[in-house]
Amino acid sequence: MTDQNLLSPVRLGDVDLPNRVIMAPMTRSRAGKGDVATAATAQYYAQRATAGLLITEGTQITQQGQGYAFTPGIYSPEQVAGWRGVTAAVHAAGGRIAAQLWHVGRLSHRVLQPGGGLPVAPSAIKPDGQAFTPQGMLDYETPRALETEEIAGIVADFAKAAENAKAAGFDAVELHGANGYLIDQFIRDGSNTRTDRYGGSVANRNRFMLDVVAAVTDVLGGGRVGIRFSPNGAYHNMSDSDPAATFGYAAEQLNRFNLAFLHVIEPLVDNHSMSPPPGAQRVAGLLRRTFKGPFILNGGITREAGDHLIATDAADAIAFGVPYIANPDLVERFRRNAPLAQADRATFYGGDERGYLDYPTLDAA
Numbered sequence: 241m242t243d244q245n246l247l248s249p250v251r252l253g254d255v256d257l258p259n260r261v262i263m264a265p266m267t268r269s270r271a272g273k274g275d276v277a278t279a280a281t282a283q284y285y286a287q288r289a290t291a292g293l294l295i296t297e298g299t300q301i302t303q304q305g306q307g308y309a310f311t312p313g314i315y316s317p318e319q320v321a322g323w324r325g326v327t328a329a330v331h332a333a334g335g336r337i338a339a340q341l342w343h344v345g346r347l348s349h350r351v352l353q354p355g356g357g358l359p360v361a362p363s364a365i366k367p368d369g370q371a372f373t374p375q376g377m378l379d380y381e382t383p384r385a386l387e388t389e390e391i392a393g394i395v396a397d398f399a400k401a402a403e404n405a406k407a408a409g410f411d412a413v414e415l416h417g418a419n420g421y422l423i424d425q426f427i428r429d430g431s432n433t434r435t436d437r438y439g440g441s442v443a444n445r446n447r448f449m450l451d452v453v454a455a456v457t458d459v460l461g462g463g464r465v466g467i468r469f470s471p472n473g474a475y476h477n478m479s480d481s482d483p484a485a486t487f488g489y490a491a492e493q494l495n496r497f498n499l500a501f502l503h504v505i506e507p508l509v510d511n512h513s514m515s516p517p518p519g520a521q522r523v524a525g526l527l528r529r530t531f532k533g534p535f536i537l538n539g540g541i542t543r544e545a546g547d548h549l550i551a552t553d554a555a556d557a558i559a560f561g562v563p564y565i566a567n568p569d570l571v572e573r574f575r576r577n578a579p580l581a582q583a584d585r586a587t588f589y590g591g592d593e594r595g596y597l598d599y600p601t602l603d604a605a
């Protein structure tokens with residue numbers, strides 16, 4: 241047991257946090273023209289600035305990396321300027337904020353792609369389901385498998401996005417390696433059947449992820465870079481024949497970079513939308529022991545469970561998703577052991593300020 245809890249300070253790499261309550265990255269699909277973060281985006285994050293660390297919604301590193309309408313980017317000068325407004329508002333409110341850098345890979349559609357081309361992926365394997373596009377919901381297509389020679393270009397896109405995040409005033413970045421997007425598509429063997437050095441063995445499937453980490457830490461230093469995994473999440477048709485071997489290797493290799501954190505989604509409760517399927521291998525404990533840096537856990541975690549996970553040293557900090565949508569003052573509610581407001585799912589994605597900026601703090605309510 242430790243004597244720490246959710247309200248104890250902690251240091252993640254180069255960033256000092258006054259508490260261990262982290263806002264999980266959440267897509268809200270409300271970016272402005274040109275996929276630019278707006279004044280409303282700034283207000284939304286500033287309202288939540290008492291979190292130990294805010295992690296932004298997934299933010300595409302290029303147009304090719306976009307998979308949903310109205311998600312913000314971080315590749316054009318206008319987008320960088322938009323994010324500068326967000327980081328300034330968060331810092332003025334006393335907070336800290338990391339940008340989640342995102343490439344969706346196959347989870348896109350031609351209508352979102354540059355030149356109307358097919359989405360790209362490690363392998364030409366079609367996911368089930370539909371993309372949310374400016375033209376409505378459209379069926380996913382079979383993606384185009386990346387040529388070996390193209391991969392370095394995407395690694396460079398991640399590095400450029402990290403430079404842009406620094407210019408925009410972010411305290412750190414989180415690489416989105418979870419939930420079936422491009423990095424995860426490379427890592428797991430259900431979506432990667434390549435026969436070059438980026439597929440096959442556990443080491444080869446982790447190569448793209450490690451190339452991205454190397455490039456991004458070159459730009460920012462390890463202490464301002466974290467990465468997120470969902471080792472047994474089945475969301476977006478994802479699977480792996482041996483998550484413990486695959487992600488155990490990843491966690492061990494990441495030790496070379498002195499990262500700010502490893503962030504793992506492994507829901508404690510089994511009725512959660514991002515739960516592992518019944519009987520799935522649970523690996524968070526293994527990753528906690530293997531990875532030598534700060535460890536963040538996420539997935540259906542309550543205040544009580546979060547305090548317990550920290551007290552038992554199962555994690556250094558806890559990320560909260562849905563609770564942060566409806567409780568901008570989540571830290572204060574935890575401090576007072578106050579009831580939490582419930583989020584309205586109808587306003588999760590897209591729309592206006594309703595369900596975005598209008599959830600009151602305890603004191604205002």
Ligand SMILES: Cc1cc2nc3c(=O)[nH]c(=O)nc-3n(C[C@H](O)[C@H](O)[C@H](O)COP(=O)(O)O)c2cc1C
Pocket residue numbers: 264265266267268296297298340416418419468505514538539540541559560561562563588589
């Ligand atoms: C509306 C919504 C949007 C999300 N968008 C992202 C995202 O952009 N990036 C990401 O890594 N996870 C995303 N997630 C997953 C959350 O970060 C988190 O893993 C999930 O909600 C489980 O945590 P919770 O039980 O505390 O909500 C999203 C979840 C929700 C509800």
